Amino acid sequence: MGSLTLNDCVASDPSRSLLQRLYDRKTVQVQTLRWKIACRVTMSMGVKERTSSLVRMEDKRVFIFGVxxxxxxxxxxxxxxAWNISGTCSSEDRRIAVQEAGFQTFLFNSNDGTNLxxxxxxxxxxxxxxxxxxxxxxxxDGDLVLSTYKEQIYxxxxxxxxxxxAYLSSTGVYGDHHGEWVDERSEAMPVDKHGIARLNAxxxxxxxxxxxxxxIQIFRLGGVYGPGRSAIDTLLRSEGKSFKQRKRERRRYTSRIHISDVVQVLMAGIKSPCPGVIYNVVDDDPAxxxxxFSHARDLIHEKLPHLSHLMEQNNLESANVQDWYLTSSPEKRVSNLRIKxxxxxxxxxxxxxxxxxxxxNGMSQ
Incomplete structure (x- = not known):
C-alpha cells in the first residue's frame, strides 16, 4: 500500500522560516506514521495489503451503486x-437520463432480485x-447491495x-448525544429504524x-446540498413544503456538506486507501x-429579486412550534477533524x- 511522501504533503514555501518548515515536516512525519500504524493494525485483523494503491490510467474503472x-x-x-464509469439507477427514466450523459447504467432496485x-x-x-x-x-435484514450481489461482491x-x-452512510447513526460533539470514535446509537439499518450495513x-x-472505507455524510438541492431551491419551488421538511425544523444542530466537498473527500479516500476507516463528511457549522433558510431568503432578495415572489410565505415553522419540537429531537454536533x-x-x-x-451566484449568471 502506498504512503504519503514529504514532498507530497509539504509545499516548498520560501516565505516560511526554517523553523516553521521543520515543524511542518515533523507534523507530516507524525501524521504519516499514524496513518501507517492504523492501516497495519487493520490489516493485522484480517485485511490484506493490495498489490498497489497506484492505479494506471487504463485501469481506472469505477462501478457506482446508485447514480x-x-x-x-x-x-x-x-x-x-478519464475514468471508465458504470453504475445503477433505481428507475428506468433515471437510467436513460444518466446513460445519455455518457455513463453505462443498469436498472437496480429492491425488486431487482437476483436476475443479473x-x-x-x-x-x-x-x-x-x-x-x-x-x-x-x-x-x-441487511444491506440491499450485499443481499443481492453477495457472491459477486465477495x-x-x-x-x-x-x-x-466506499460505502456512503449517514451521521444519523450517532443518534442522540444531547448536543455534544461526536467524532468517529463516539458511540453509534441510532434512534430510528433507518439509522439502525445504516449502522448494520x-x-x-x-x-x-x-x-x-x-x-473498505465508510463515509458518514451529513445532509448533502448543492445546485438543484438546497434551501435556495426549496424556497423557489411552488409545490409547498413537505411534512418531512417541517420535522427537520425542530433541530438545533444539523450537519450538512456541499456536494463539491463530498466529491473531494471521496477522491482523497481513493488516494489514501486505508482500509476499515470511518470518516465523517460534514462542514464546520452544524447550524x-x-x-x-433565513440566510437563503436574504440571498434571494439580494441577488435574485426577480424570483422573490416565488418564495412561500410560511416556509418556516414559528418560533413557538420550533421550541416545542426541541424537547424530543435527537441532537449532536459532528466533528470533521479526521478528514482534515x-x-x-x-x-x-x-x-x-x-x-x-x-x-x-451560479443561478444569477
Whole structure:
C-alpha cells in the first residue's frame, strides 16, 4: 500500500522560516506514521495489503451503486479525469437520463432480485473501485447491495485488482448525544429504524473487508446540498413544503456538506486507501435549518429579486412550534477533524453561507 511522501504533503514555501518548515515536516512525519500504524493494525485483523494503491490510467474503472445526486456528481468528476464509469439507477427514466450523459447504467432496485445480466456482472467484475450510494431498506435484514450481489461482491473483493470500496452512510447513526460533539470514535446509537439499518450495513461492509482483505472505507455524510438541492431551491419551488421538511425544523444542530466537498473527500479516500476507516463528511457549522433558510431568503432578495415572489410565505415553522419540537429531537454536533487531519481536506464550503452564496451566484449568471 502506498504512503504519503514529504514532498507530497509539504509545499516548498520560501516565505516560511526554517523553523516553521521543520515543524511542518515533523507534523507530516507524525501524521504519516499514524496513518501507517492504523492501516497495519487493520490489516493485522484480517485485511490484506493490495498489490498497489497506484492505479494506471487504463485501469481506472469505477462501478457506482446508485447514480443519484451524489453518485452522479462523483461520476462527472471522474469522467473529467478519464475514468471508465458504470453504475445503477433505481428507475428506468433515471437510467436513460444518466446513460445519455455518457455513463453505462443498469436498472437496480429492491425488486431487482437476483436476475443479473451478464453485461452488468462483467462491468462490476472489471471495476477497480466501487462506490455504494444506495441507502439500506429498513425492512430488509441487511444491506440491499450485499443481499443481492453477495457472491459477486465477495468474488470481486478477493481480486487484488480492486483497490477501493466506499460505502456512503449517514451521521444519523450517532443518534442522540444531547448536543455534544461526536467524532468517529463516539458511540453509534441510532434512534430510528433507518439509522439502525445504516449502522448494520456499515458493519456488513466492514466485515466483508475483514474476510476478504478488500479496502473498505465508510463515509458518514451529513445532509448533502448543492445546485438543484438546497434551501435556495426549496424556497423557489411552488409545490409547498413537505411534512418531512417541517420535522427537520425542530433541530438545533444539523450537519450538512456541499456536494463539491463530498466529491473531494471521496477522491482523497481513493488516494489514501486505508482500509476499515470511518470518516465523517460534514462542514464546520452544524447550524439549525431555520438559520439556513433565513440566510437563503436574504440571498434571494439580494441577488435574485426577480424570483422573490416565488418564495412561500410560511416556509418556516414559528418560533413557538420550533421550541416545542426541541424537547424530543435527537441532537449532536459532528466533528470533521479526521478528514482534515488524515485526508488533508480543506473544505471548499466550510459553512452553509459559502455554499448557498455559490449556488445563488451560479443561478444569477
Amino acid at each position: 443519484g445526486y451524489v453518485g452522479l456528481a462523483f461520476a462527472r468528476h471522474l469522467h473529467s479525469q 445480466s451478464e453485461e452488468r456482472i462483467l462491468a462490476l467484475q472489471n471495476a477497480t473501485h466501487v462506490l455504494v450510494s444506495i441507502p439500506p431498506v429498513a425492512e430488509l 468474488e470481486l473483493a478477493r481480486n487484488t485488482n480492486l483497490h477501493w470500496i 456499515e458493519k456488513e461492509w466492514l466485515q466483508l473487508g475483514h474476510e476478504t482483505g478488500a479496502c 439549525p435549518r431555520s438559520e439556513v 487531519n488524515e485526508l488533508k481536506i480543506k473544505l471548499i464550503h466550510p459553512t452553509y453561507r459559502s455554499g448557498l452564496e455559490a449556488i445563488v
